[in-house]
Amino acid sequence: SSDRNLFILIGEAGAGKTVVVTHMSKAHQQCVRAVHLCRHDVSARRQPRRIILSLAYQLARNFVPYRIEIEKNLRHYKQVVTGTPRELWDRLLVIPLSKLTKPKYFRKIVLIIDAIDESDHYMDPKGILNILRNRVRYLPSWVGVAVSSRGTEIIDVLGNQNPWVIKCDDAKNEQDVRKYVSRKLKTMGTVPEEELPDAVNTFAAKAKGLFLYVKHIFDSVATLTSASEAETLPDGLDDFYNRTFESLFPLDGKETNEKLEELKPILEVCVAAQSELKIAEISEIVGKSPTEVMQMLQPLSRFLGLPSDTSRCSPQTTLKFSHKTFRDWLVSTDPQALKKGGPSQAYVVSEMKGHKILAHYFASLLRLNETPVDRKNDGEDYELVEELITATKEDPLVKYAIRFCAFHASEATEWEVAKAVLTSLPHYELFARVQPGDID
CATH class of the missing domain: 3.40.50.300 (P-loop containing nucleotide triphosphate hydrolases)
Incomplete structure (x- = not known):
């Protein structure tokens, strides 16, 4: 109006x-x-x-x-x-x-x-x-x-x-959270009626006005039986993510979790990627089979837009963060954030490592590792361009590589790769033909 x-x-x-x-x-x-x-x-x-x-x-x-x-x-x-x-x-x-x-x-x-x-x-x-x-x-x-x-x-x-x-701390917003939590708990019917007000207030206080937190808690907690049990809920969204990782990848006094370390290259690729990737594409990049990738990602399925049942996944299933807060939590390195429920250092995922993995994979895909000695003349450059243009129709990763290889190389400070991309006339022609609207 x-x-x-x-x-x-x-x-x-x-x-x-x-x-x-x-x-x-x-x-x-x-x-x-x-x-x-x-x-x-x-x-x-x-x-x-x-x-x-x-x-x-x-x-x-x-x-x-x-x-x-x-x-x-x-x-x-x-x-x-x-x-x-x-x-x-x-x-x-x-x-x-x-x-x-x-x-x-x-x-x-x-x-x-x-x-x-x-x-x-x-x-x-x-x-x-x-x-x-x-x-x-x-x-x-x-x-x-x-x-x-x-x-x-x-x-x-x-x-x-x-x-x-x-404003998450606005009184009206907090009231909305309490109303929603109260309705959900009443529907569950597991909290005694006399304890319901305290349970709702405790739950809402821990939510800090974030409905996303409320959604995650109700998705992950089968029942809530008392006000005292509400006291044990995570203290905010970051703490929820942290506790989830602690349960999935326990450290048990160690500095790392072996299962998580195997998973990290996949997560690093995901946080650095500039577009959603399919499981088959990720498997190519990290050198694992699609089945292995699906199995490794299964514990985090709800945060990555995947069905919890891996049998419903396929190599063509697309991976995407269900919410940006999870991605931001994964890459958080702020010491203050770590103290306030941010990820333990063992759970931090390196975005730069993801850029490095992608830069080198795409450099290989674009055959930037070939030296001038390997390619004798302009005719071979022309053949390479036509070959890669044809490949873009069959393999989306080739098109992605043409567009983002230089970006990933610069973000990873892999200057030799970046130089190889930016000084390659065949690559410039590829970019001009595949992404003509982005030349500026």
């Missing part, structure tokens, strides 16, 4: 921003015509260009006048999609929408971008945030954009737009 073009929702990780966004999109379907969910671990869902194209695509599907306007000059718009993010915003959204009149049957059309802080170039001039700051005001007054973000730095860029802030 606001006259503003921009609405901002801010809340810390696990506070329920995506739940709010999902509710908004379902409860106000007449107004909400496009929703883009950014993901830190899915490259295609965090690129500014892809975000704008996603919004335009959904708008064309869900708002007939806009689709008709686009179809009037379809050839022109097919050329537009190769432009910069700012050009896309203007030519795909601002200009065609400005040619339309406000529909009579509702006040505003809303486009939603969830987790905008997980988008590429978040705070950079190329990022979607700066595009919104500079260009959202050119949208018609009856078109609005709603964004959600973790940090308050979004206000520094977009200005104080009277954001709706979900």
Whole structure:
């Protein structure tokens, strides 16, 4: 109902921003015509260009006048999609929408971008945030954009737009948590009625306002029988992750857990990967069979988007973190965080090692280890390019390698690999042909 073009929702990780966004999109379907969910671990869902194209695509599907306007000059718009993010915003959204009149049957059309802080170039001039700051005001007054973000730095860029802030320690939020916990415990029927208020208060205090914590506890605890048992619950989300690892990978006085050490290269690849990977792809990268990878990941299935029953997994099953808080906990090395329930040093996963594994694997995949002596002339370069272009159609990892090998090498400070990529003319041609829109 606001006259503003921009609405901002801010809340810390696990506070329920995506739940709010999902509710908004379902409860106000007449107004909400496009929703883009950014993901830190899915490259295609965090690129500014892809975000704008996603919004335009959904708008064309869900708002007939806009689709008709686009179809009037379809050839022109097919050329537009190769432009910069700012050009896309203007030519795909601002200009065609400005040619339309406000529909009579509702006040505003809303486009939603969830987790905008997980988008590429978040705070950079190329990022979607700066595009919104500079260009959202050119949208018609009856078109609005709603964004959600973790940090308050979004206000520094977009200005104080009277954001709706979900504060975990807010009294209303804590009351919501208590109501939800109370309803769930009553449904379970295992806590004596006279102890229920104390159990609810204890549970809610440990949740610290995070509904994600509540979800994890109810998913992992079969029953809760008393208020005193509620006292034994983990103290917050980090402590929940820590206790989970302690039960799955006990140290028993040792510095490491052998089972976890075998698993770590897989987790390192997962935290460093710039896109979701399938089990078959991970098995290639770490040199294990898909069956071995599935079995090793089974204890962490609920955190990685996998079915708990490995028989329901296949080599084509995609691995993805169920929530970014788990990934952040895995790579946390902040001494203060470790004291407050962050991972024991034995449980910390090295993102840099993951980048190193990926850099060397992809360098081999792109045959960057071949020296100039190995390839005699430009004709061989041409053959290599054509061979790898063909391979991209059969093996998604080749396309991934073309795009991200240099990135992983630089993140791992593997400068020789990075140099080999960036000075390879065949690789540049590969990149230009596979990712033409990203050359800038």
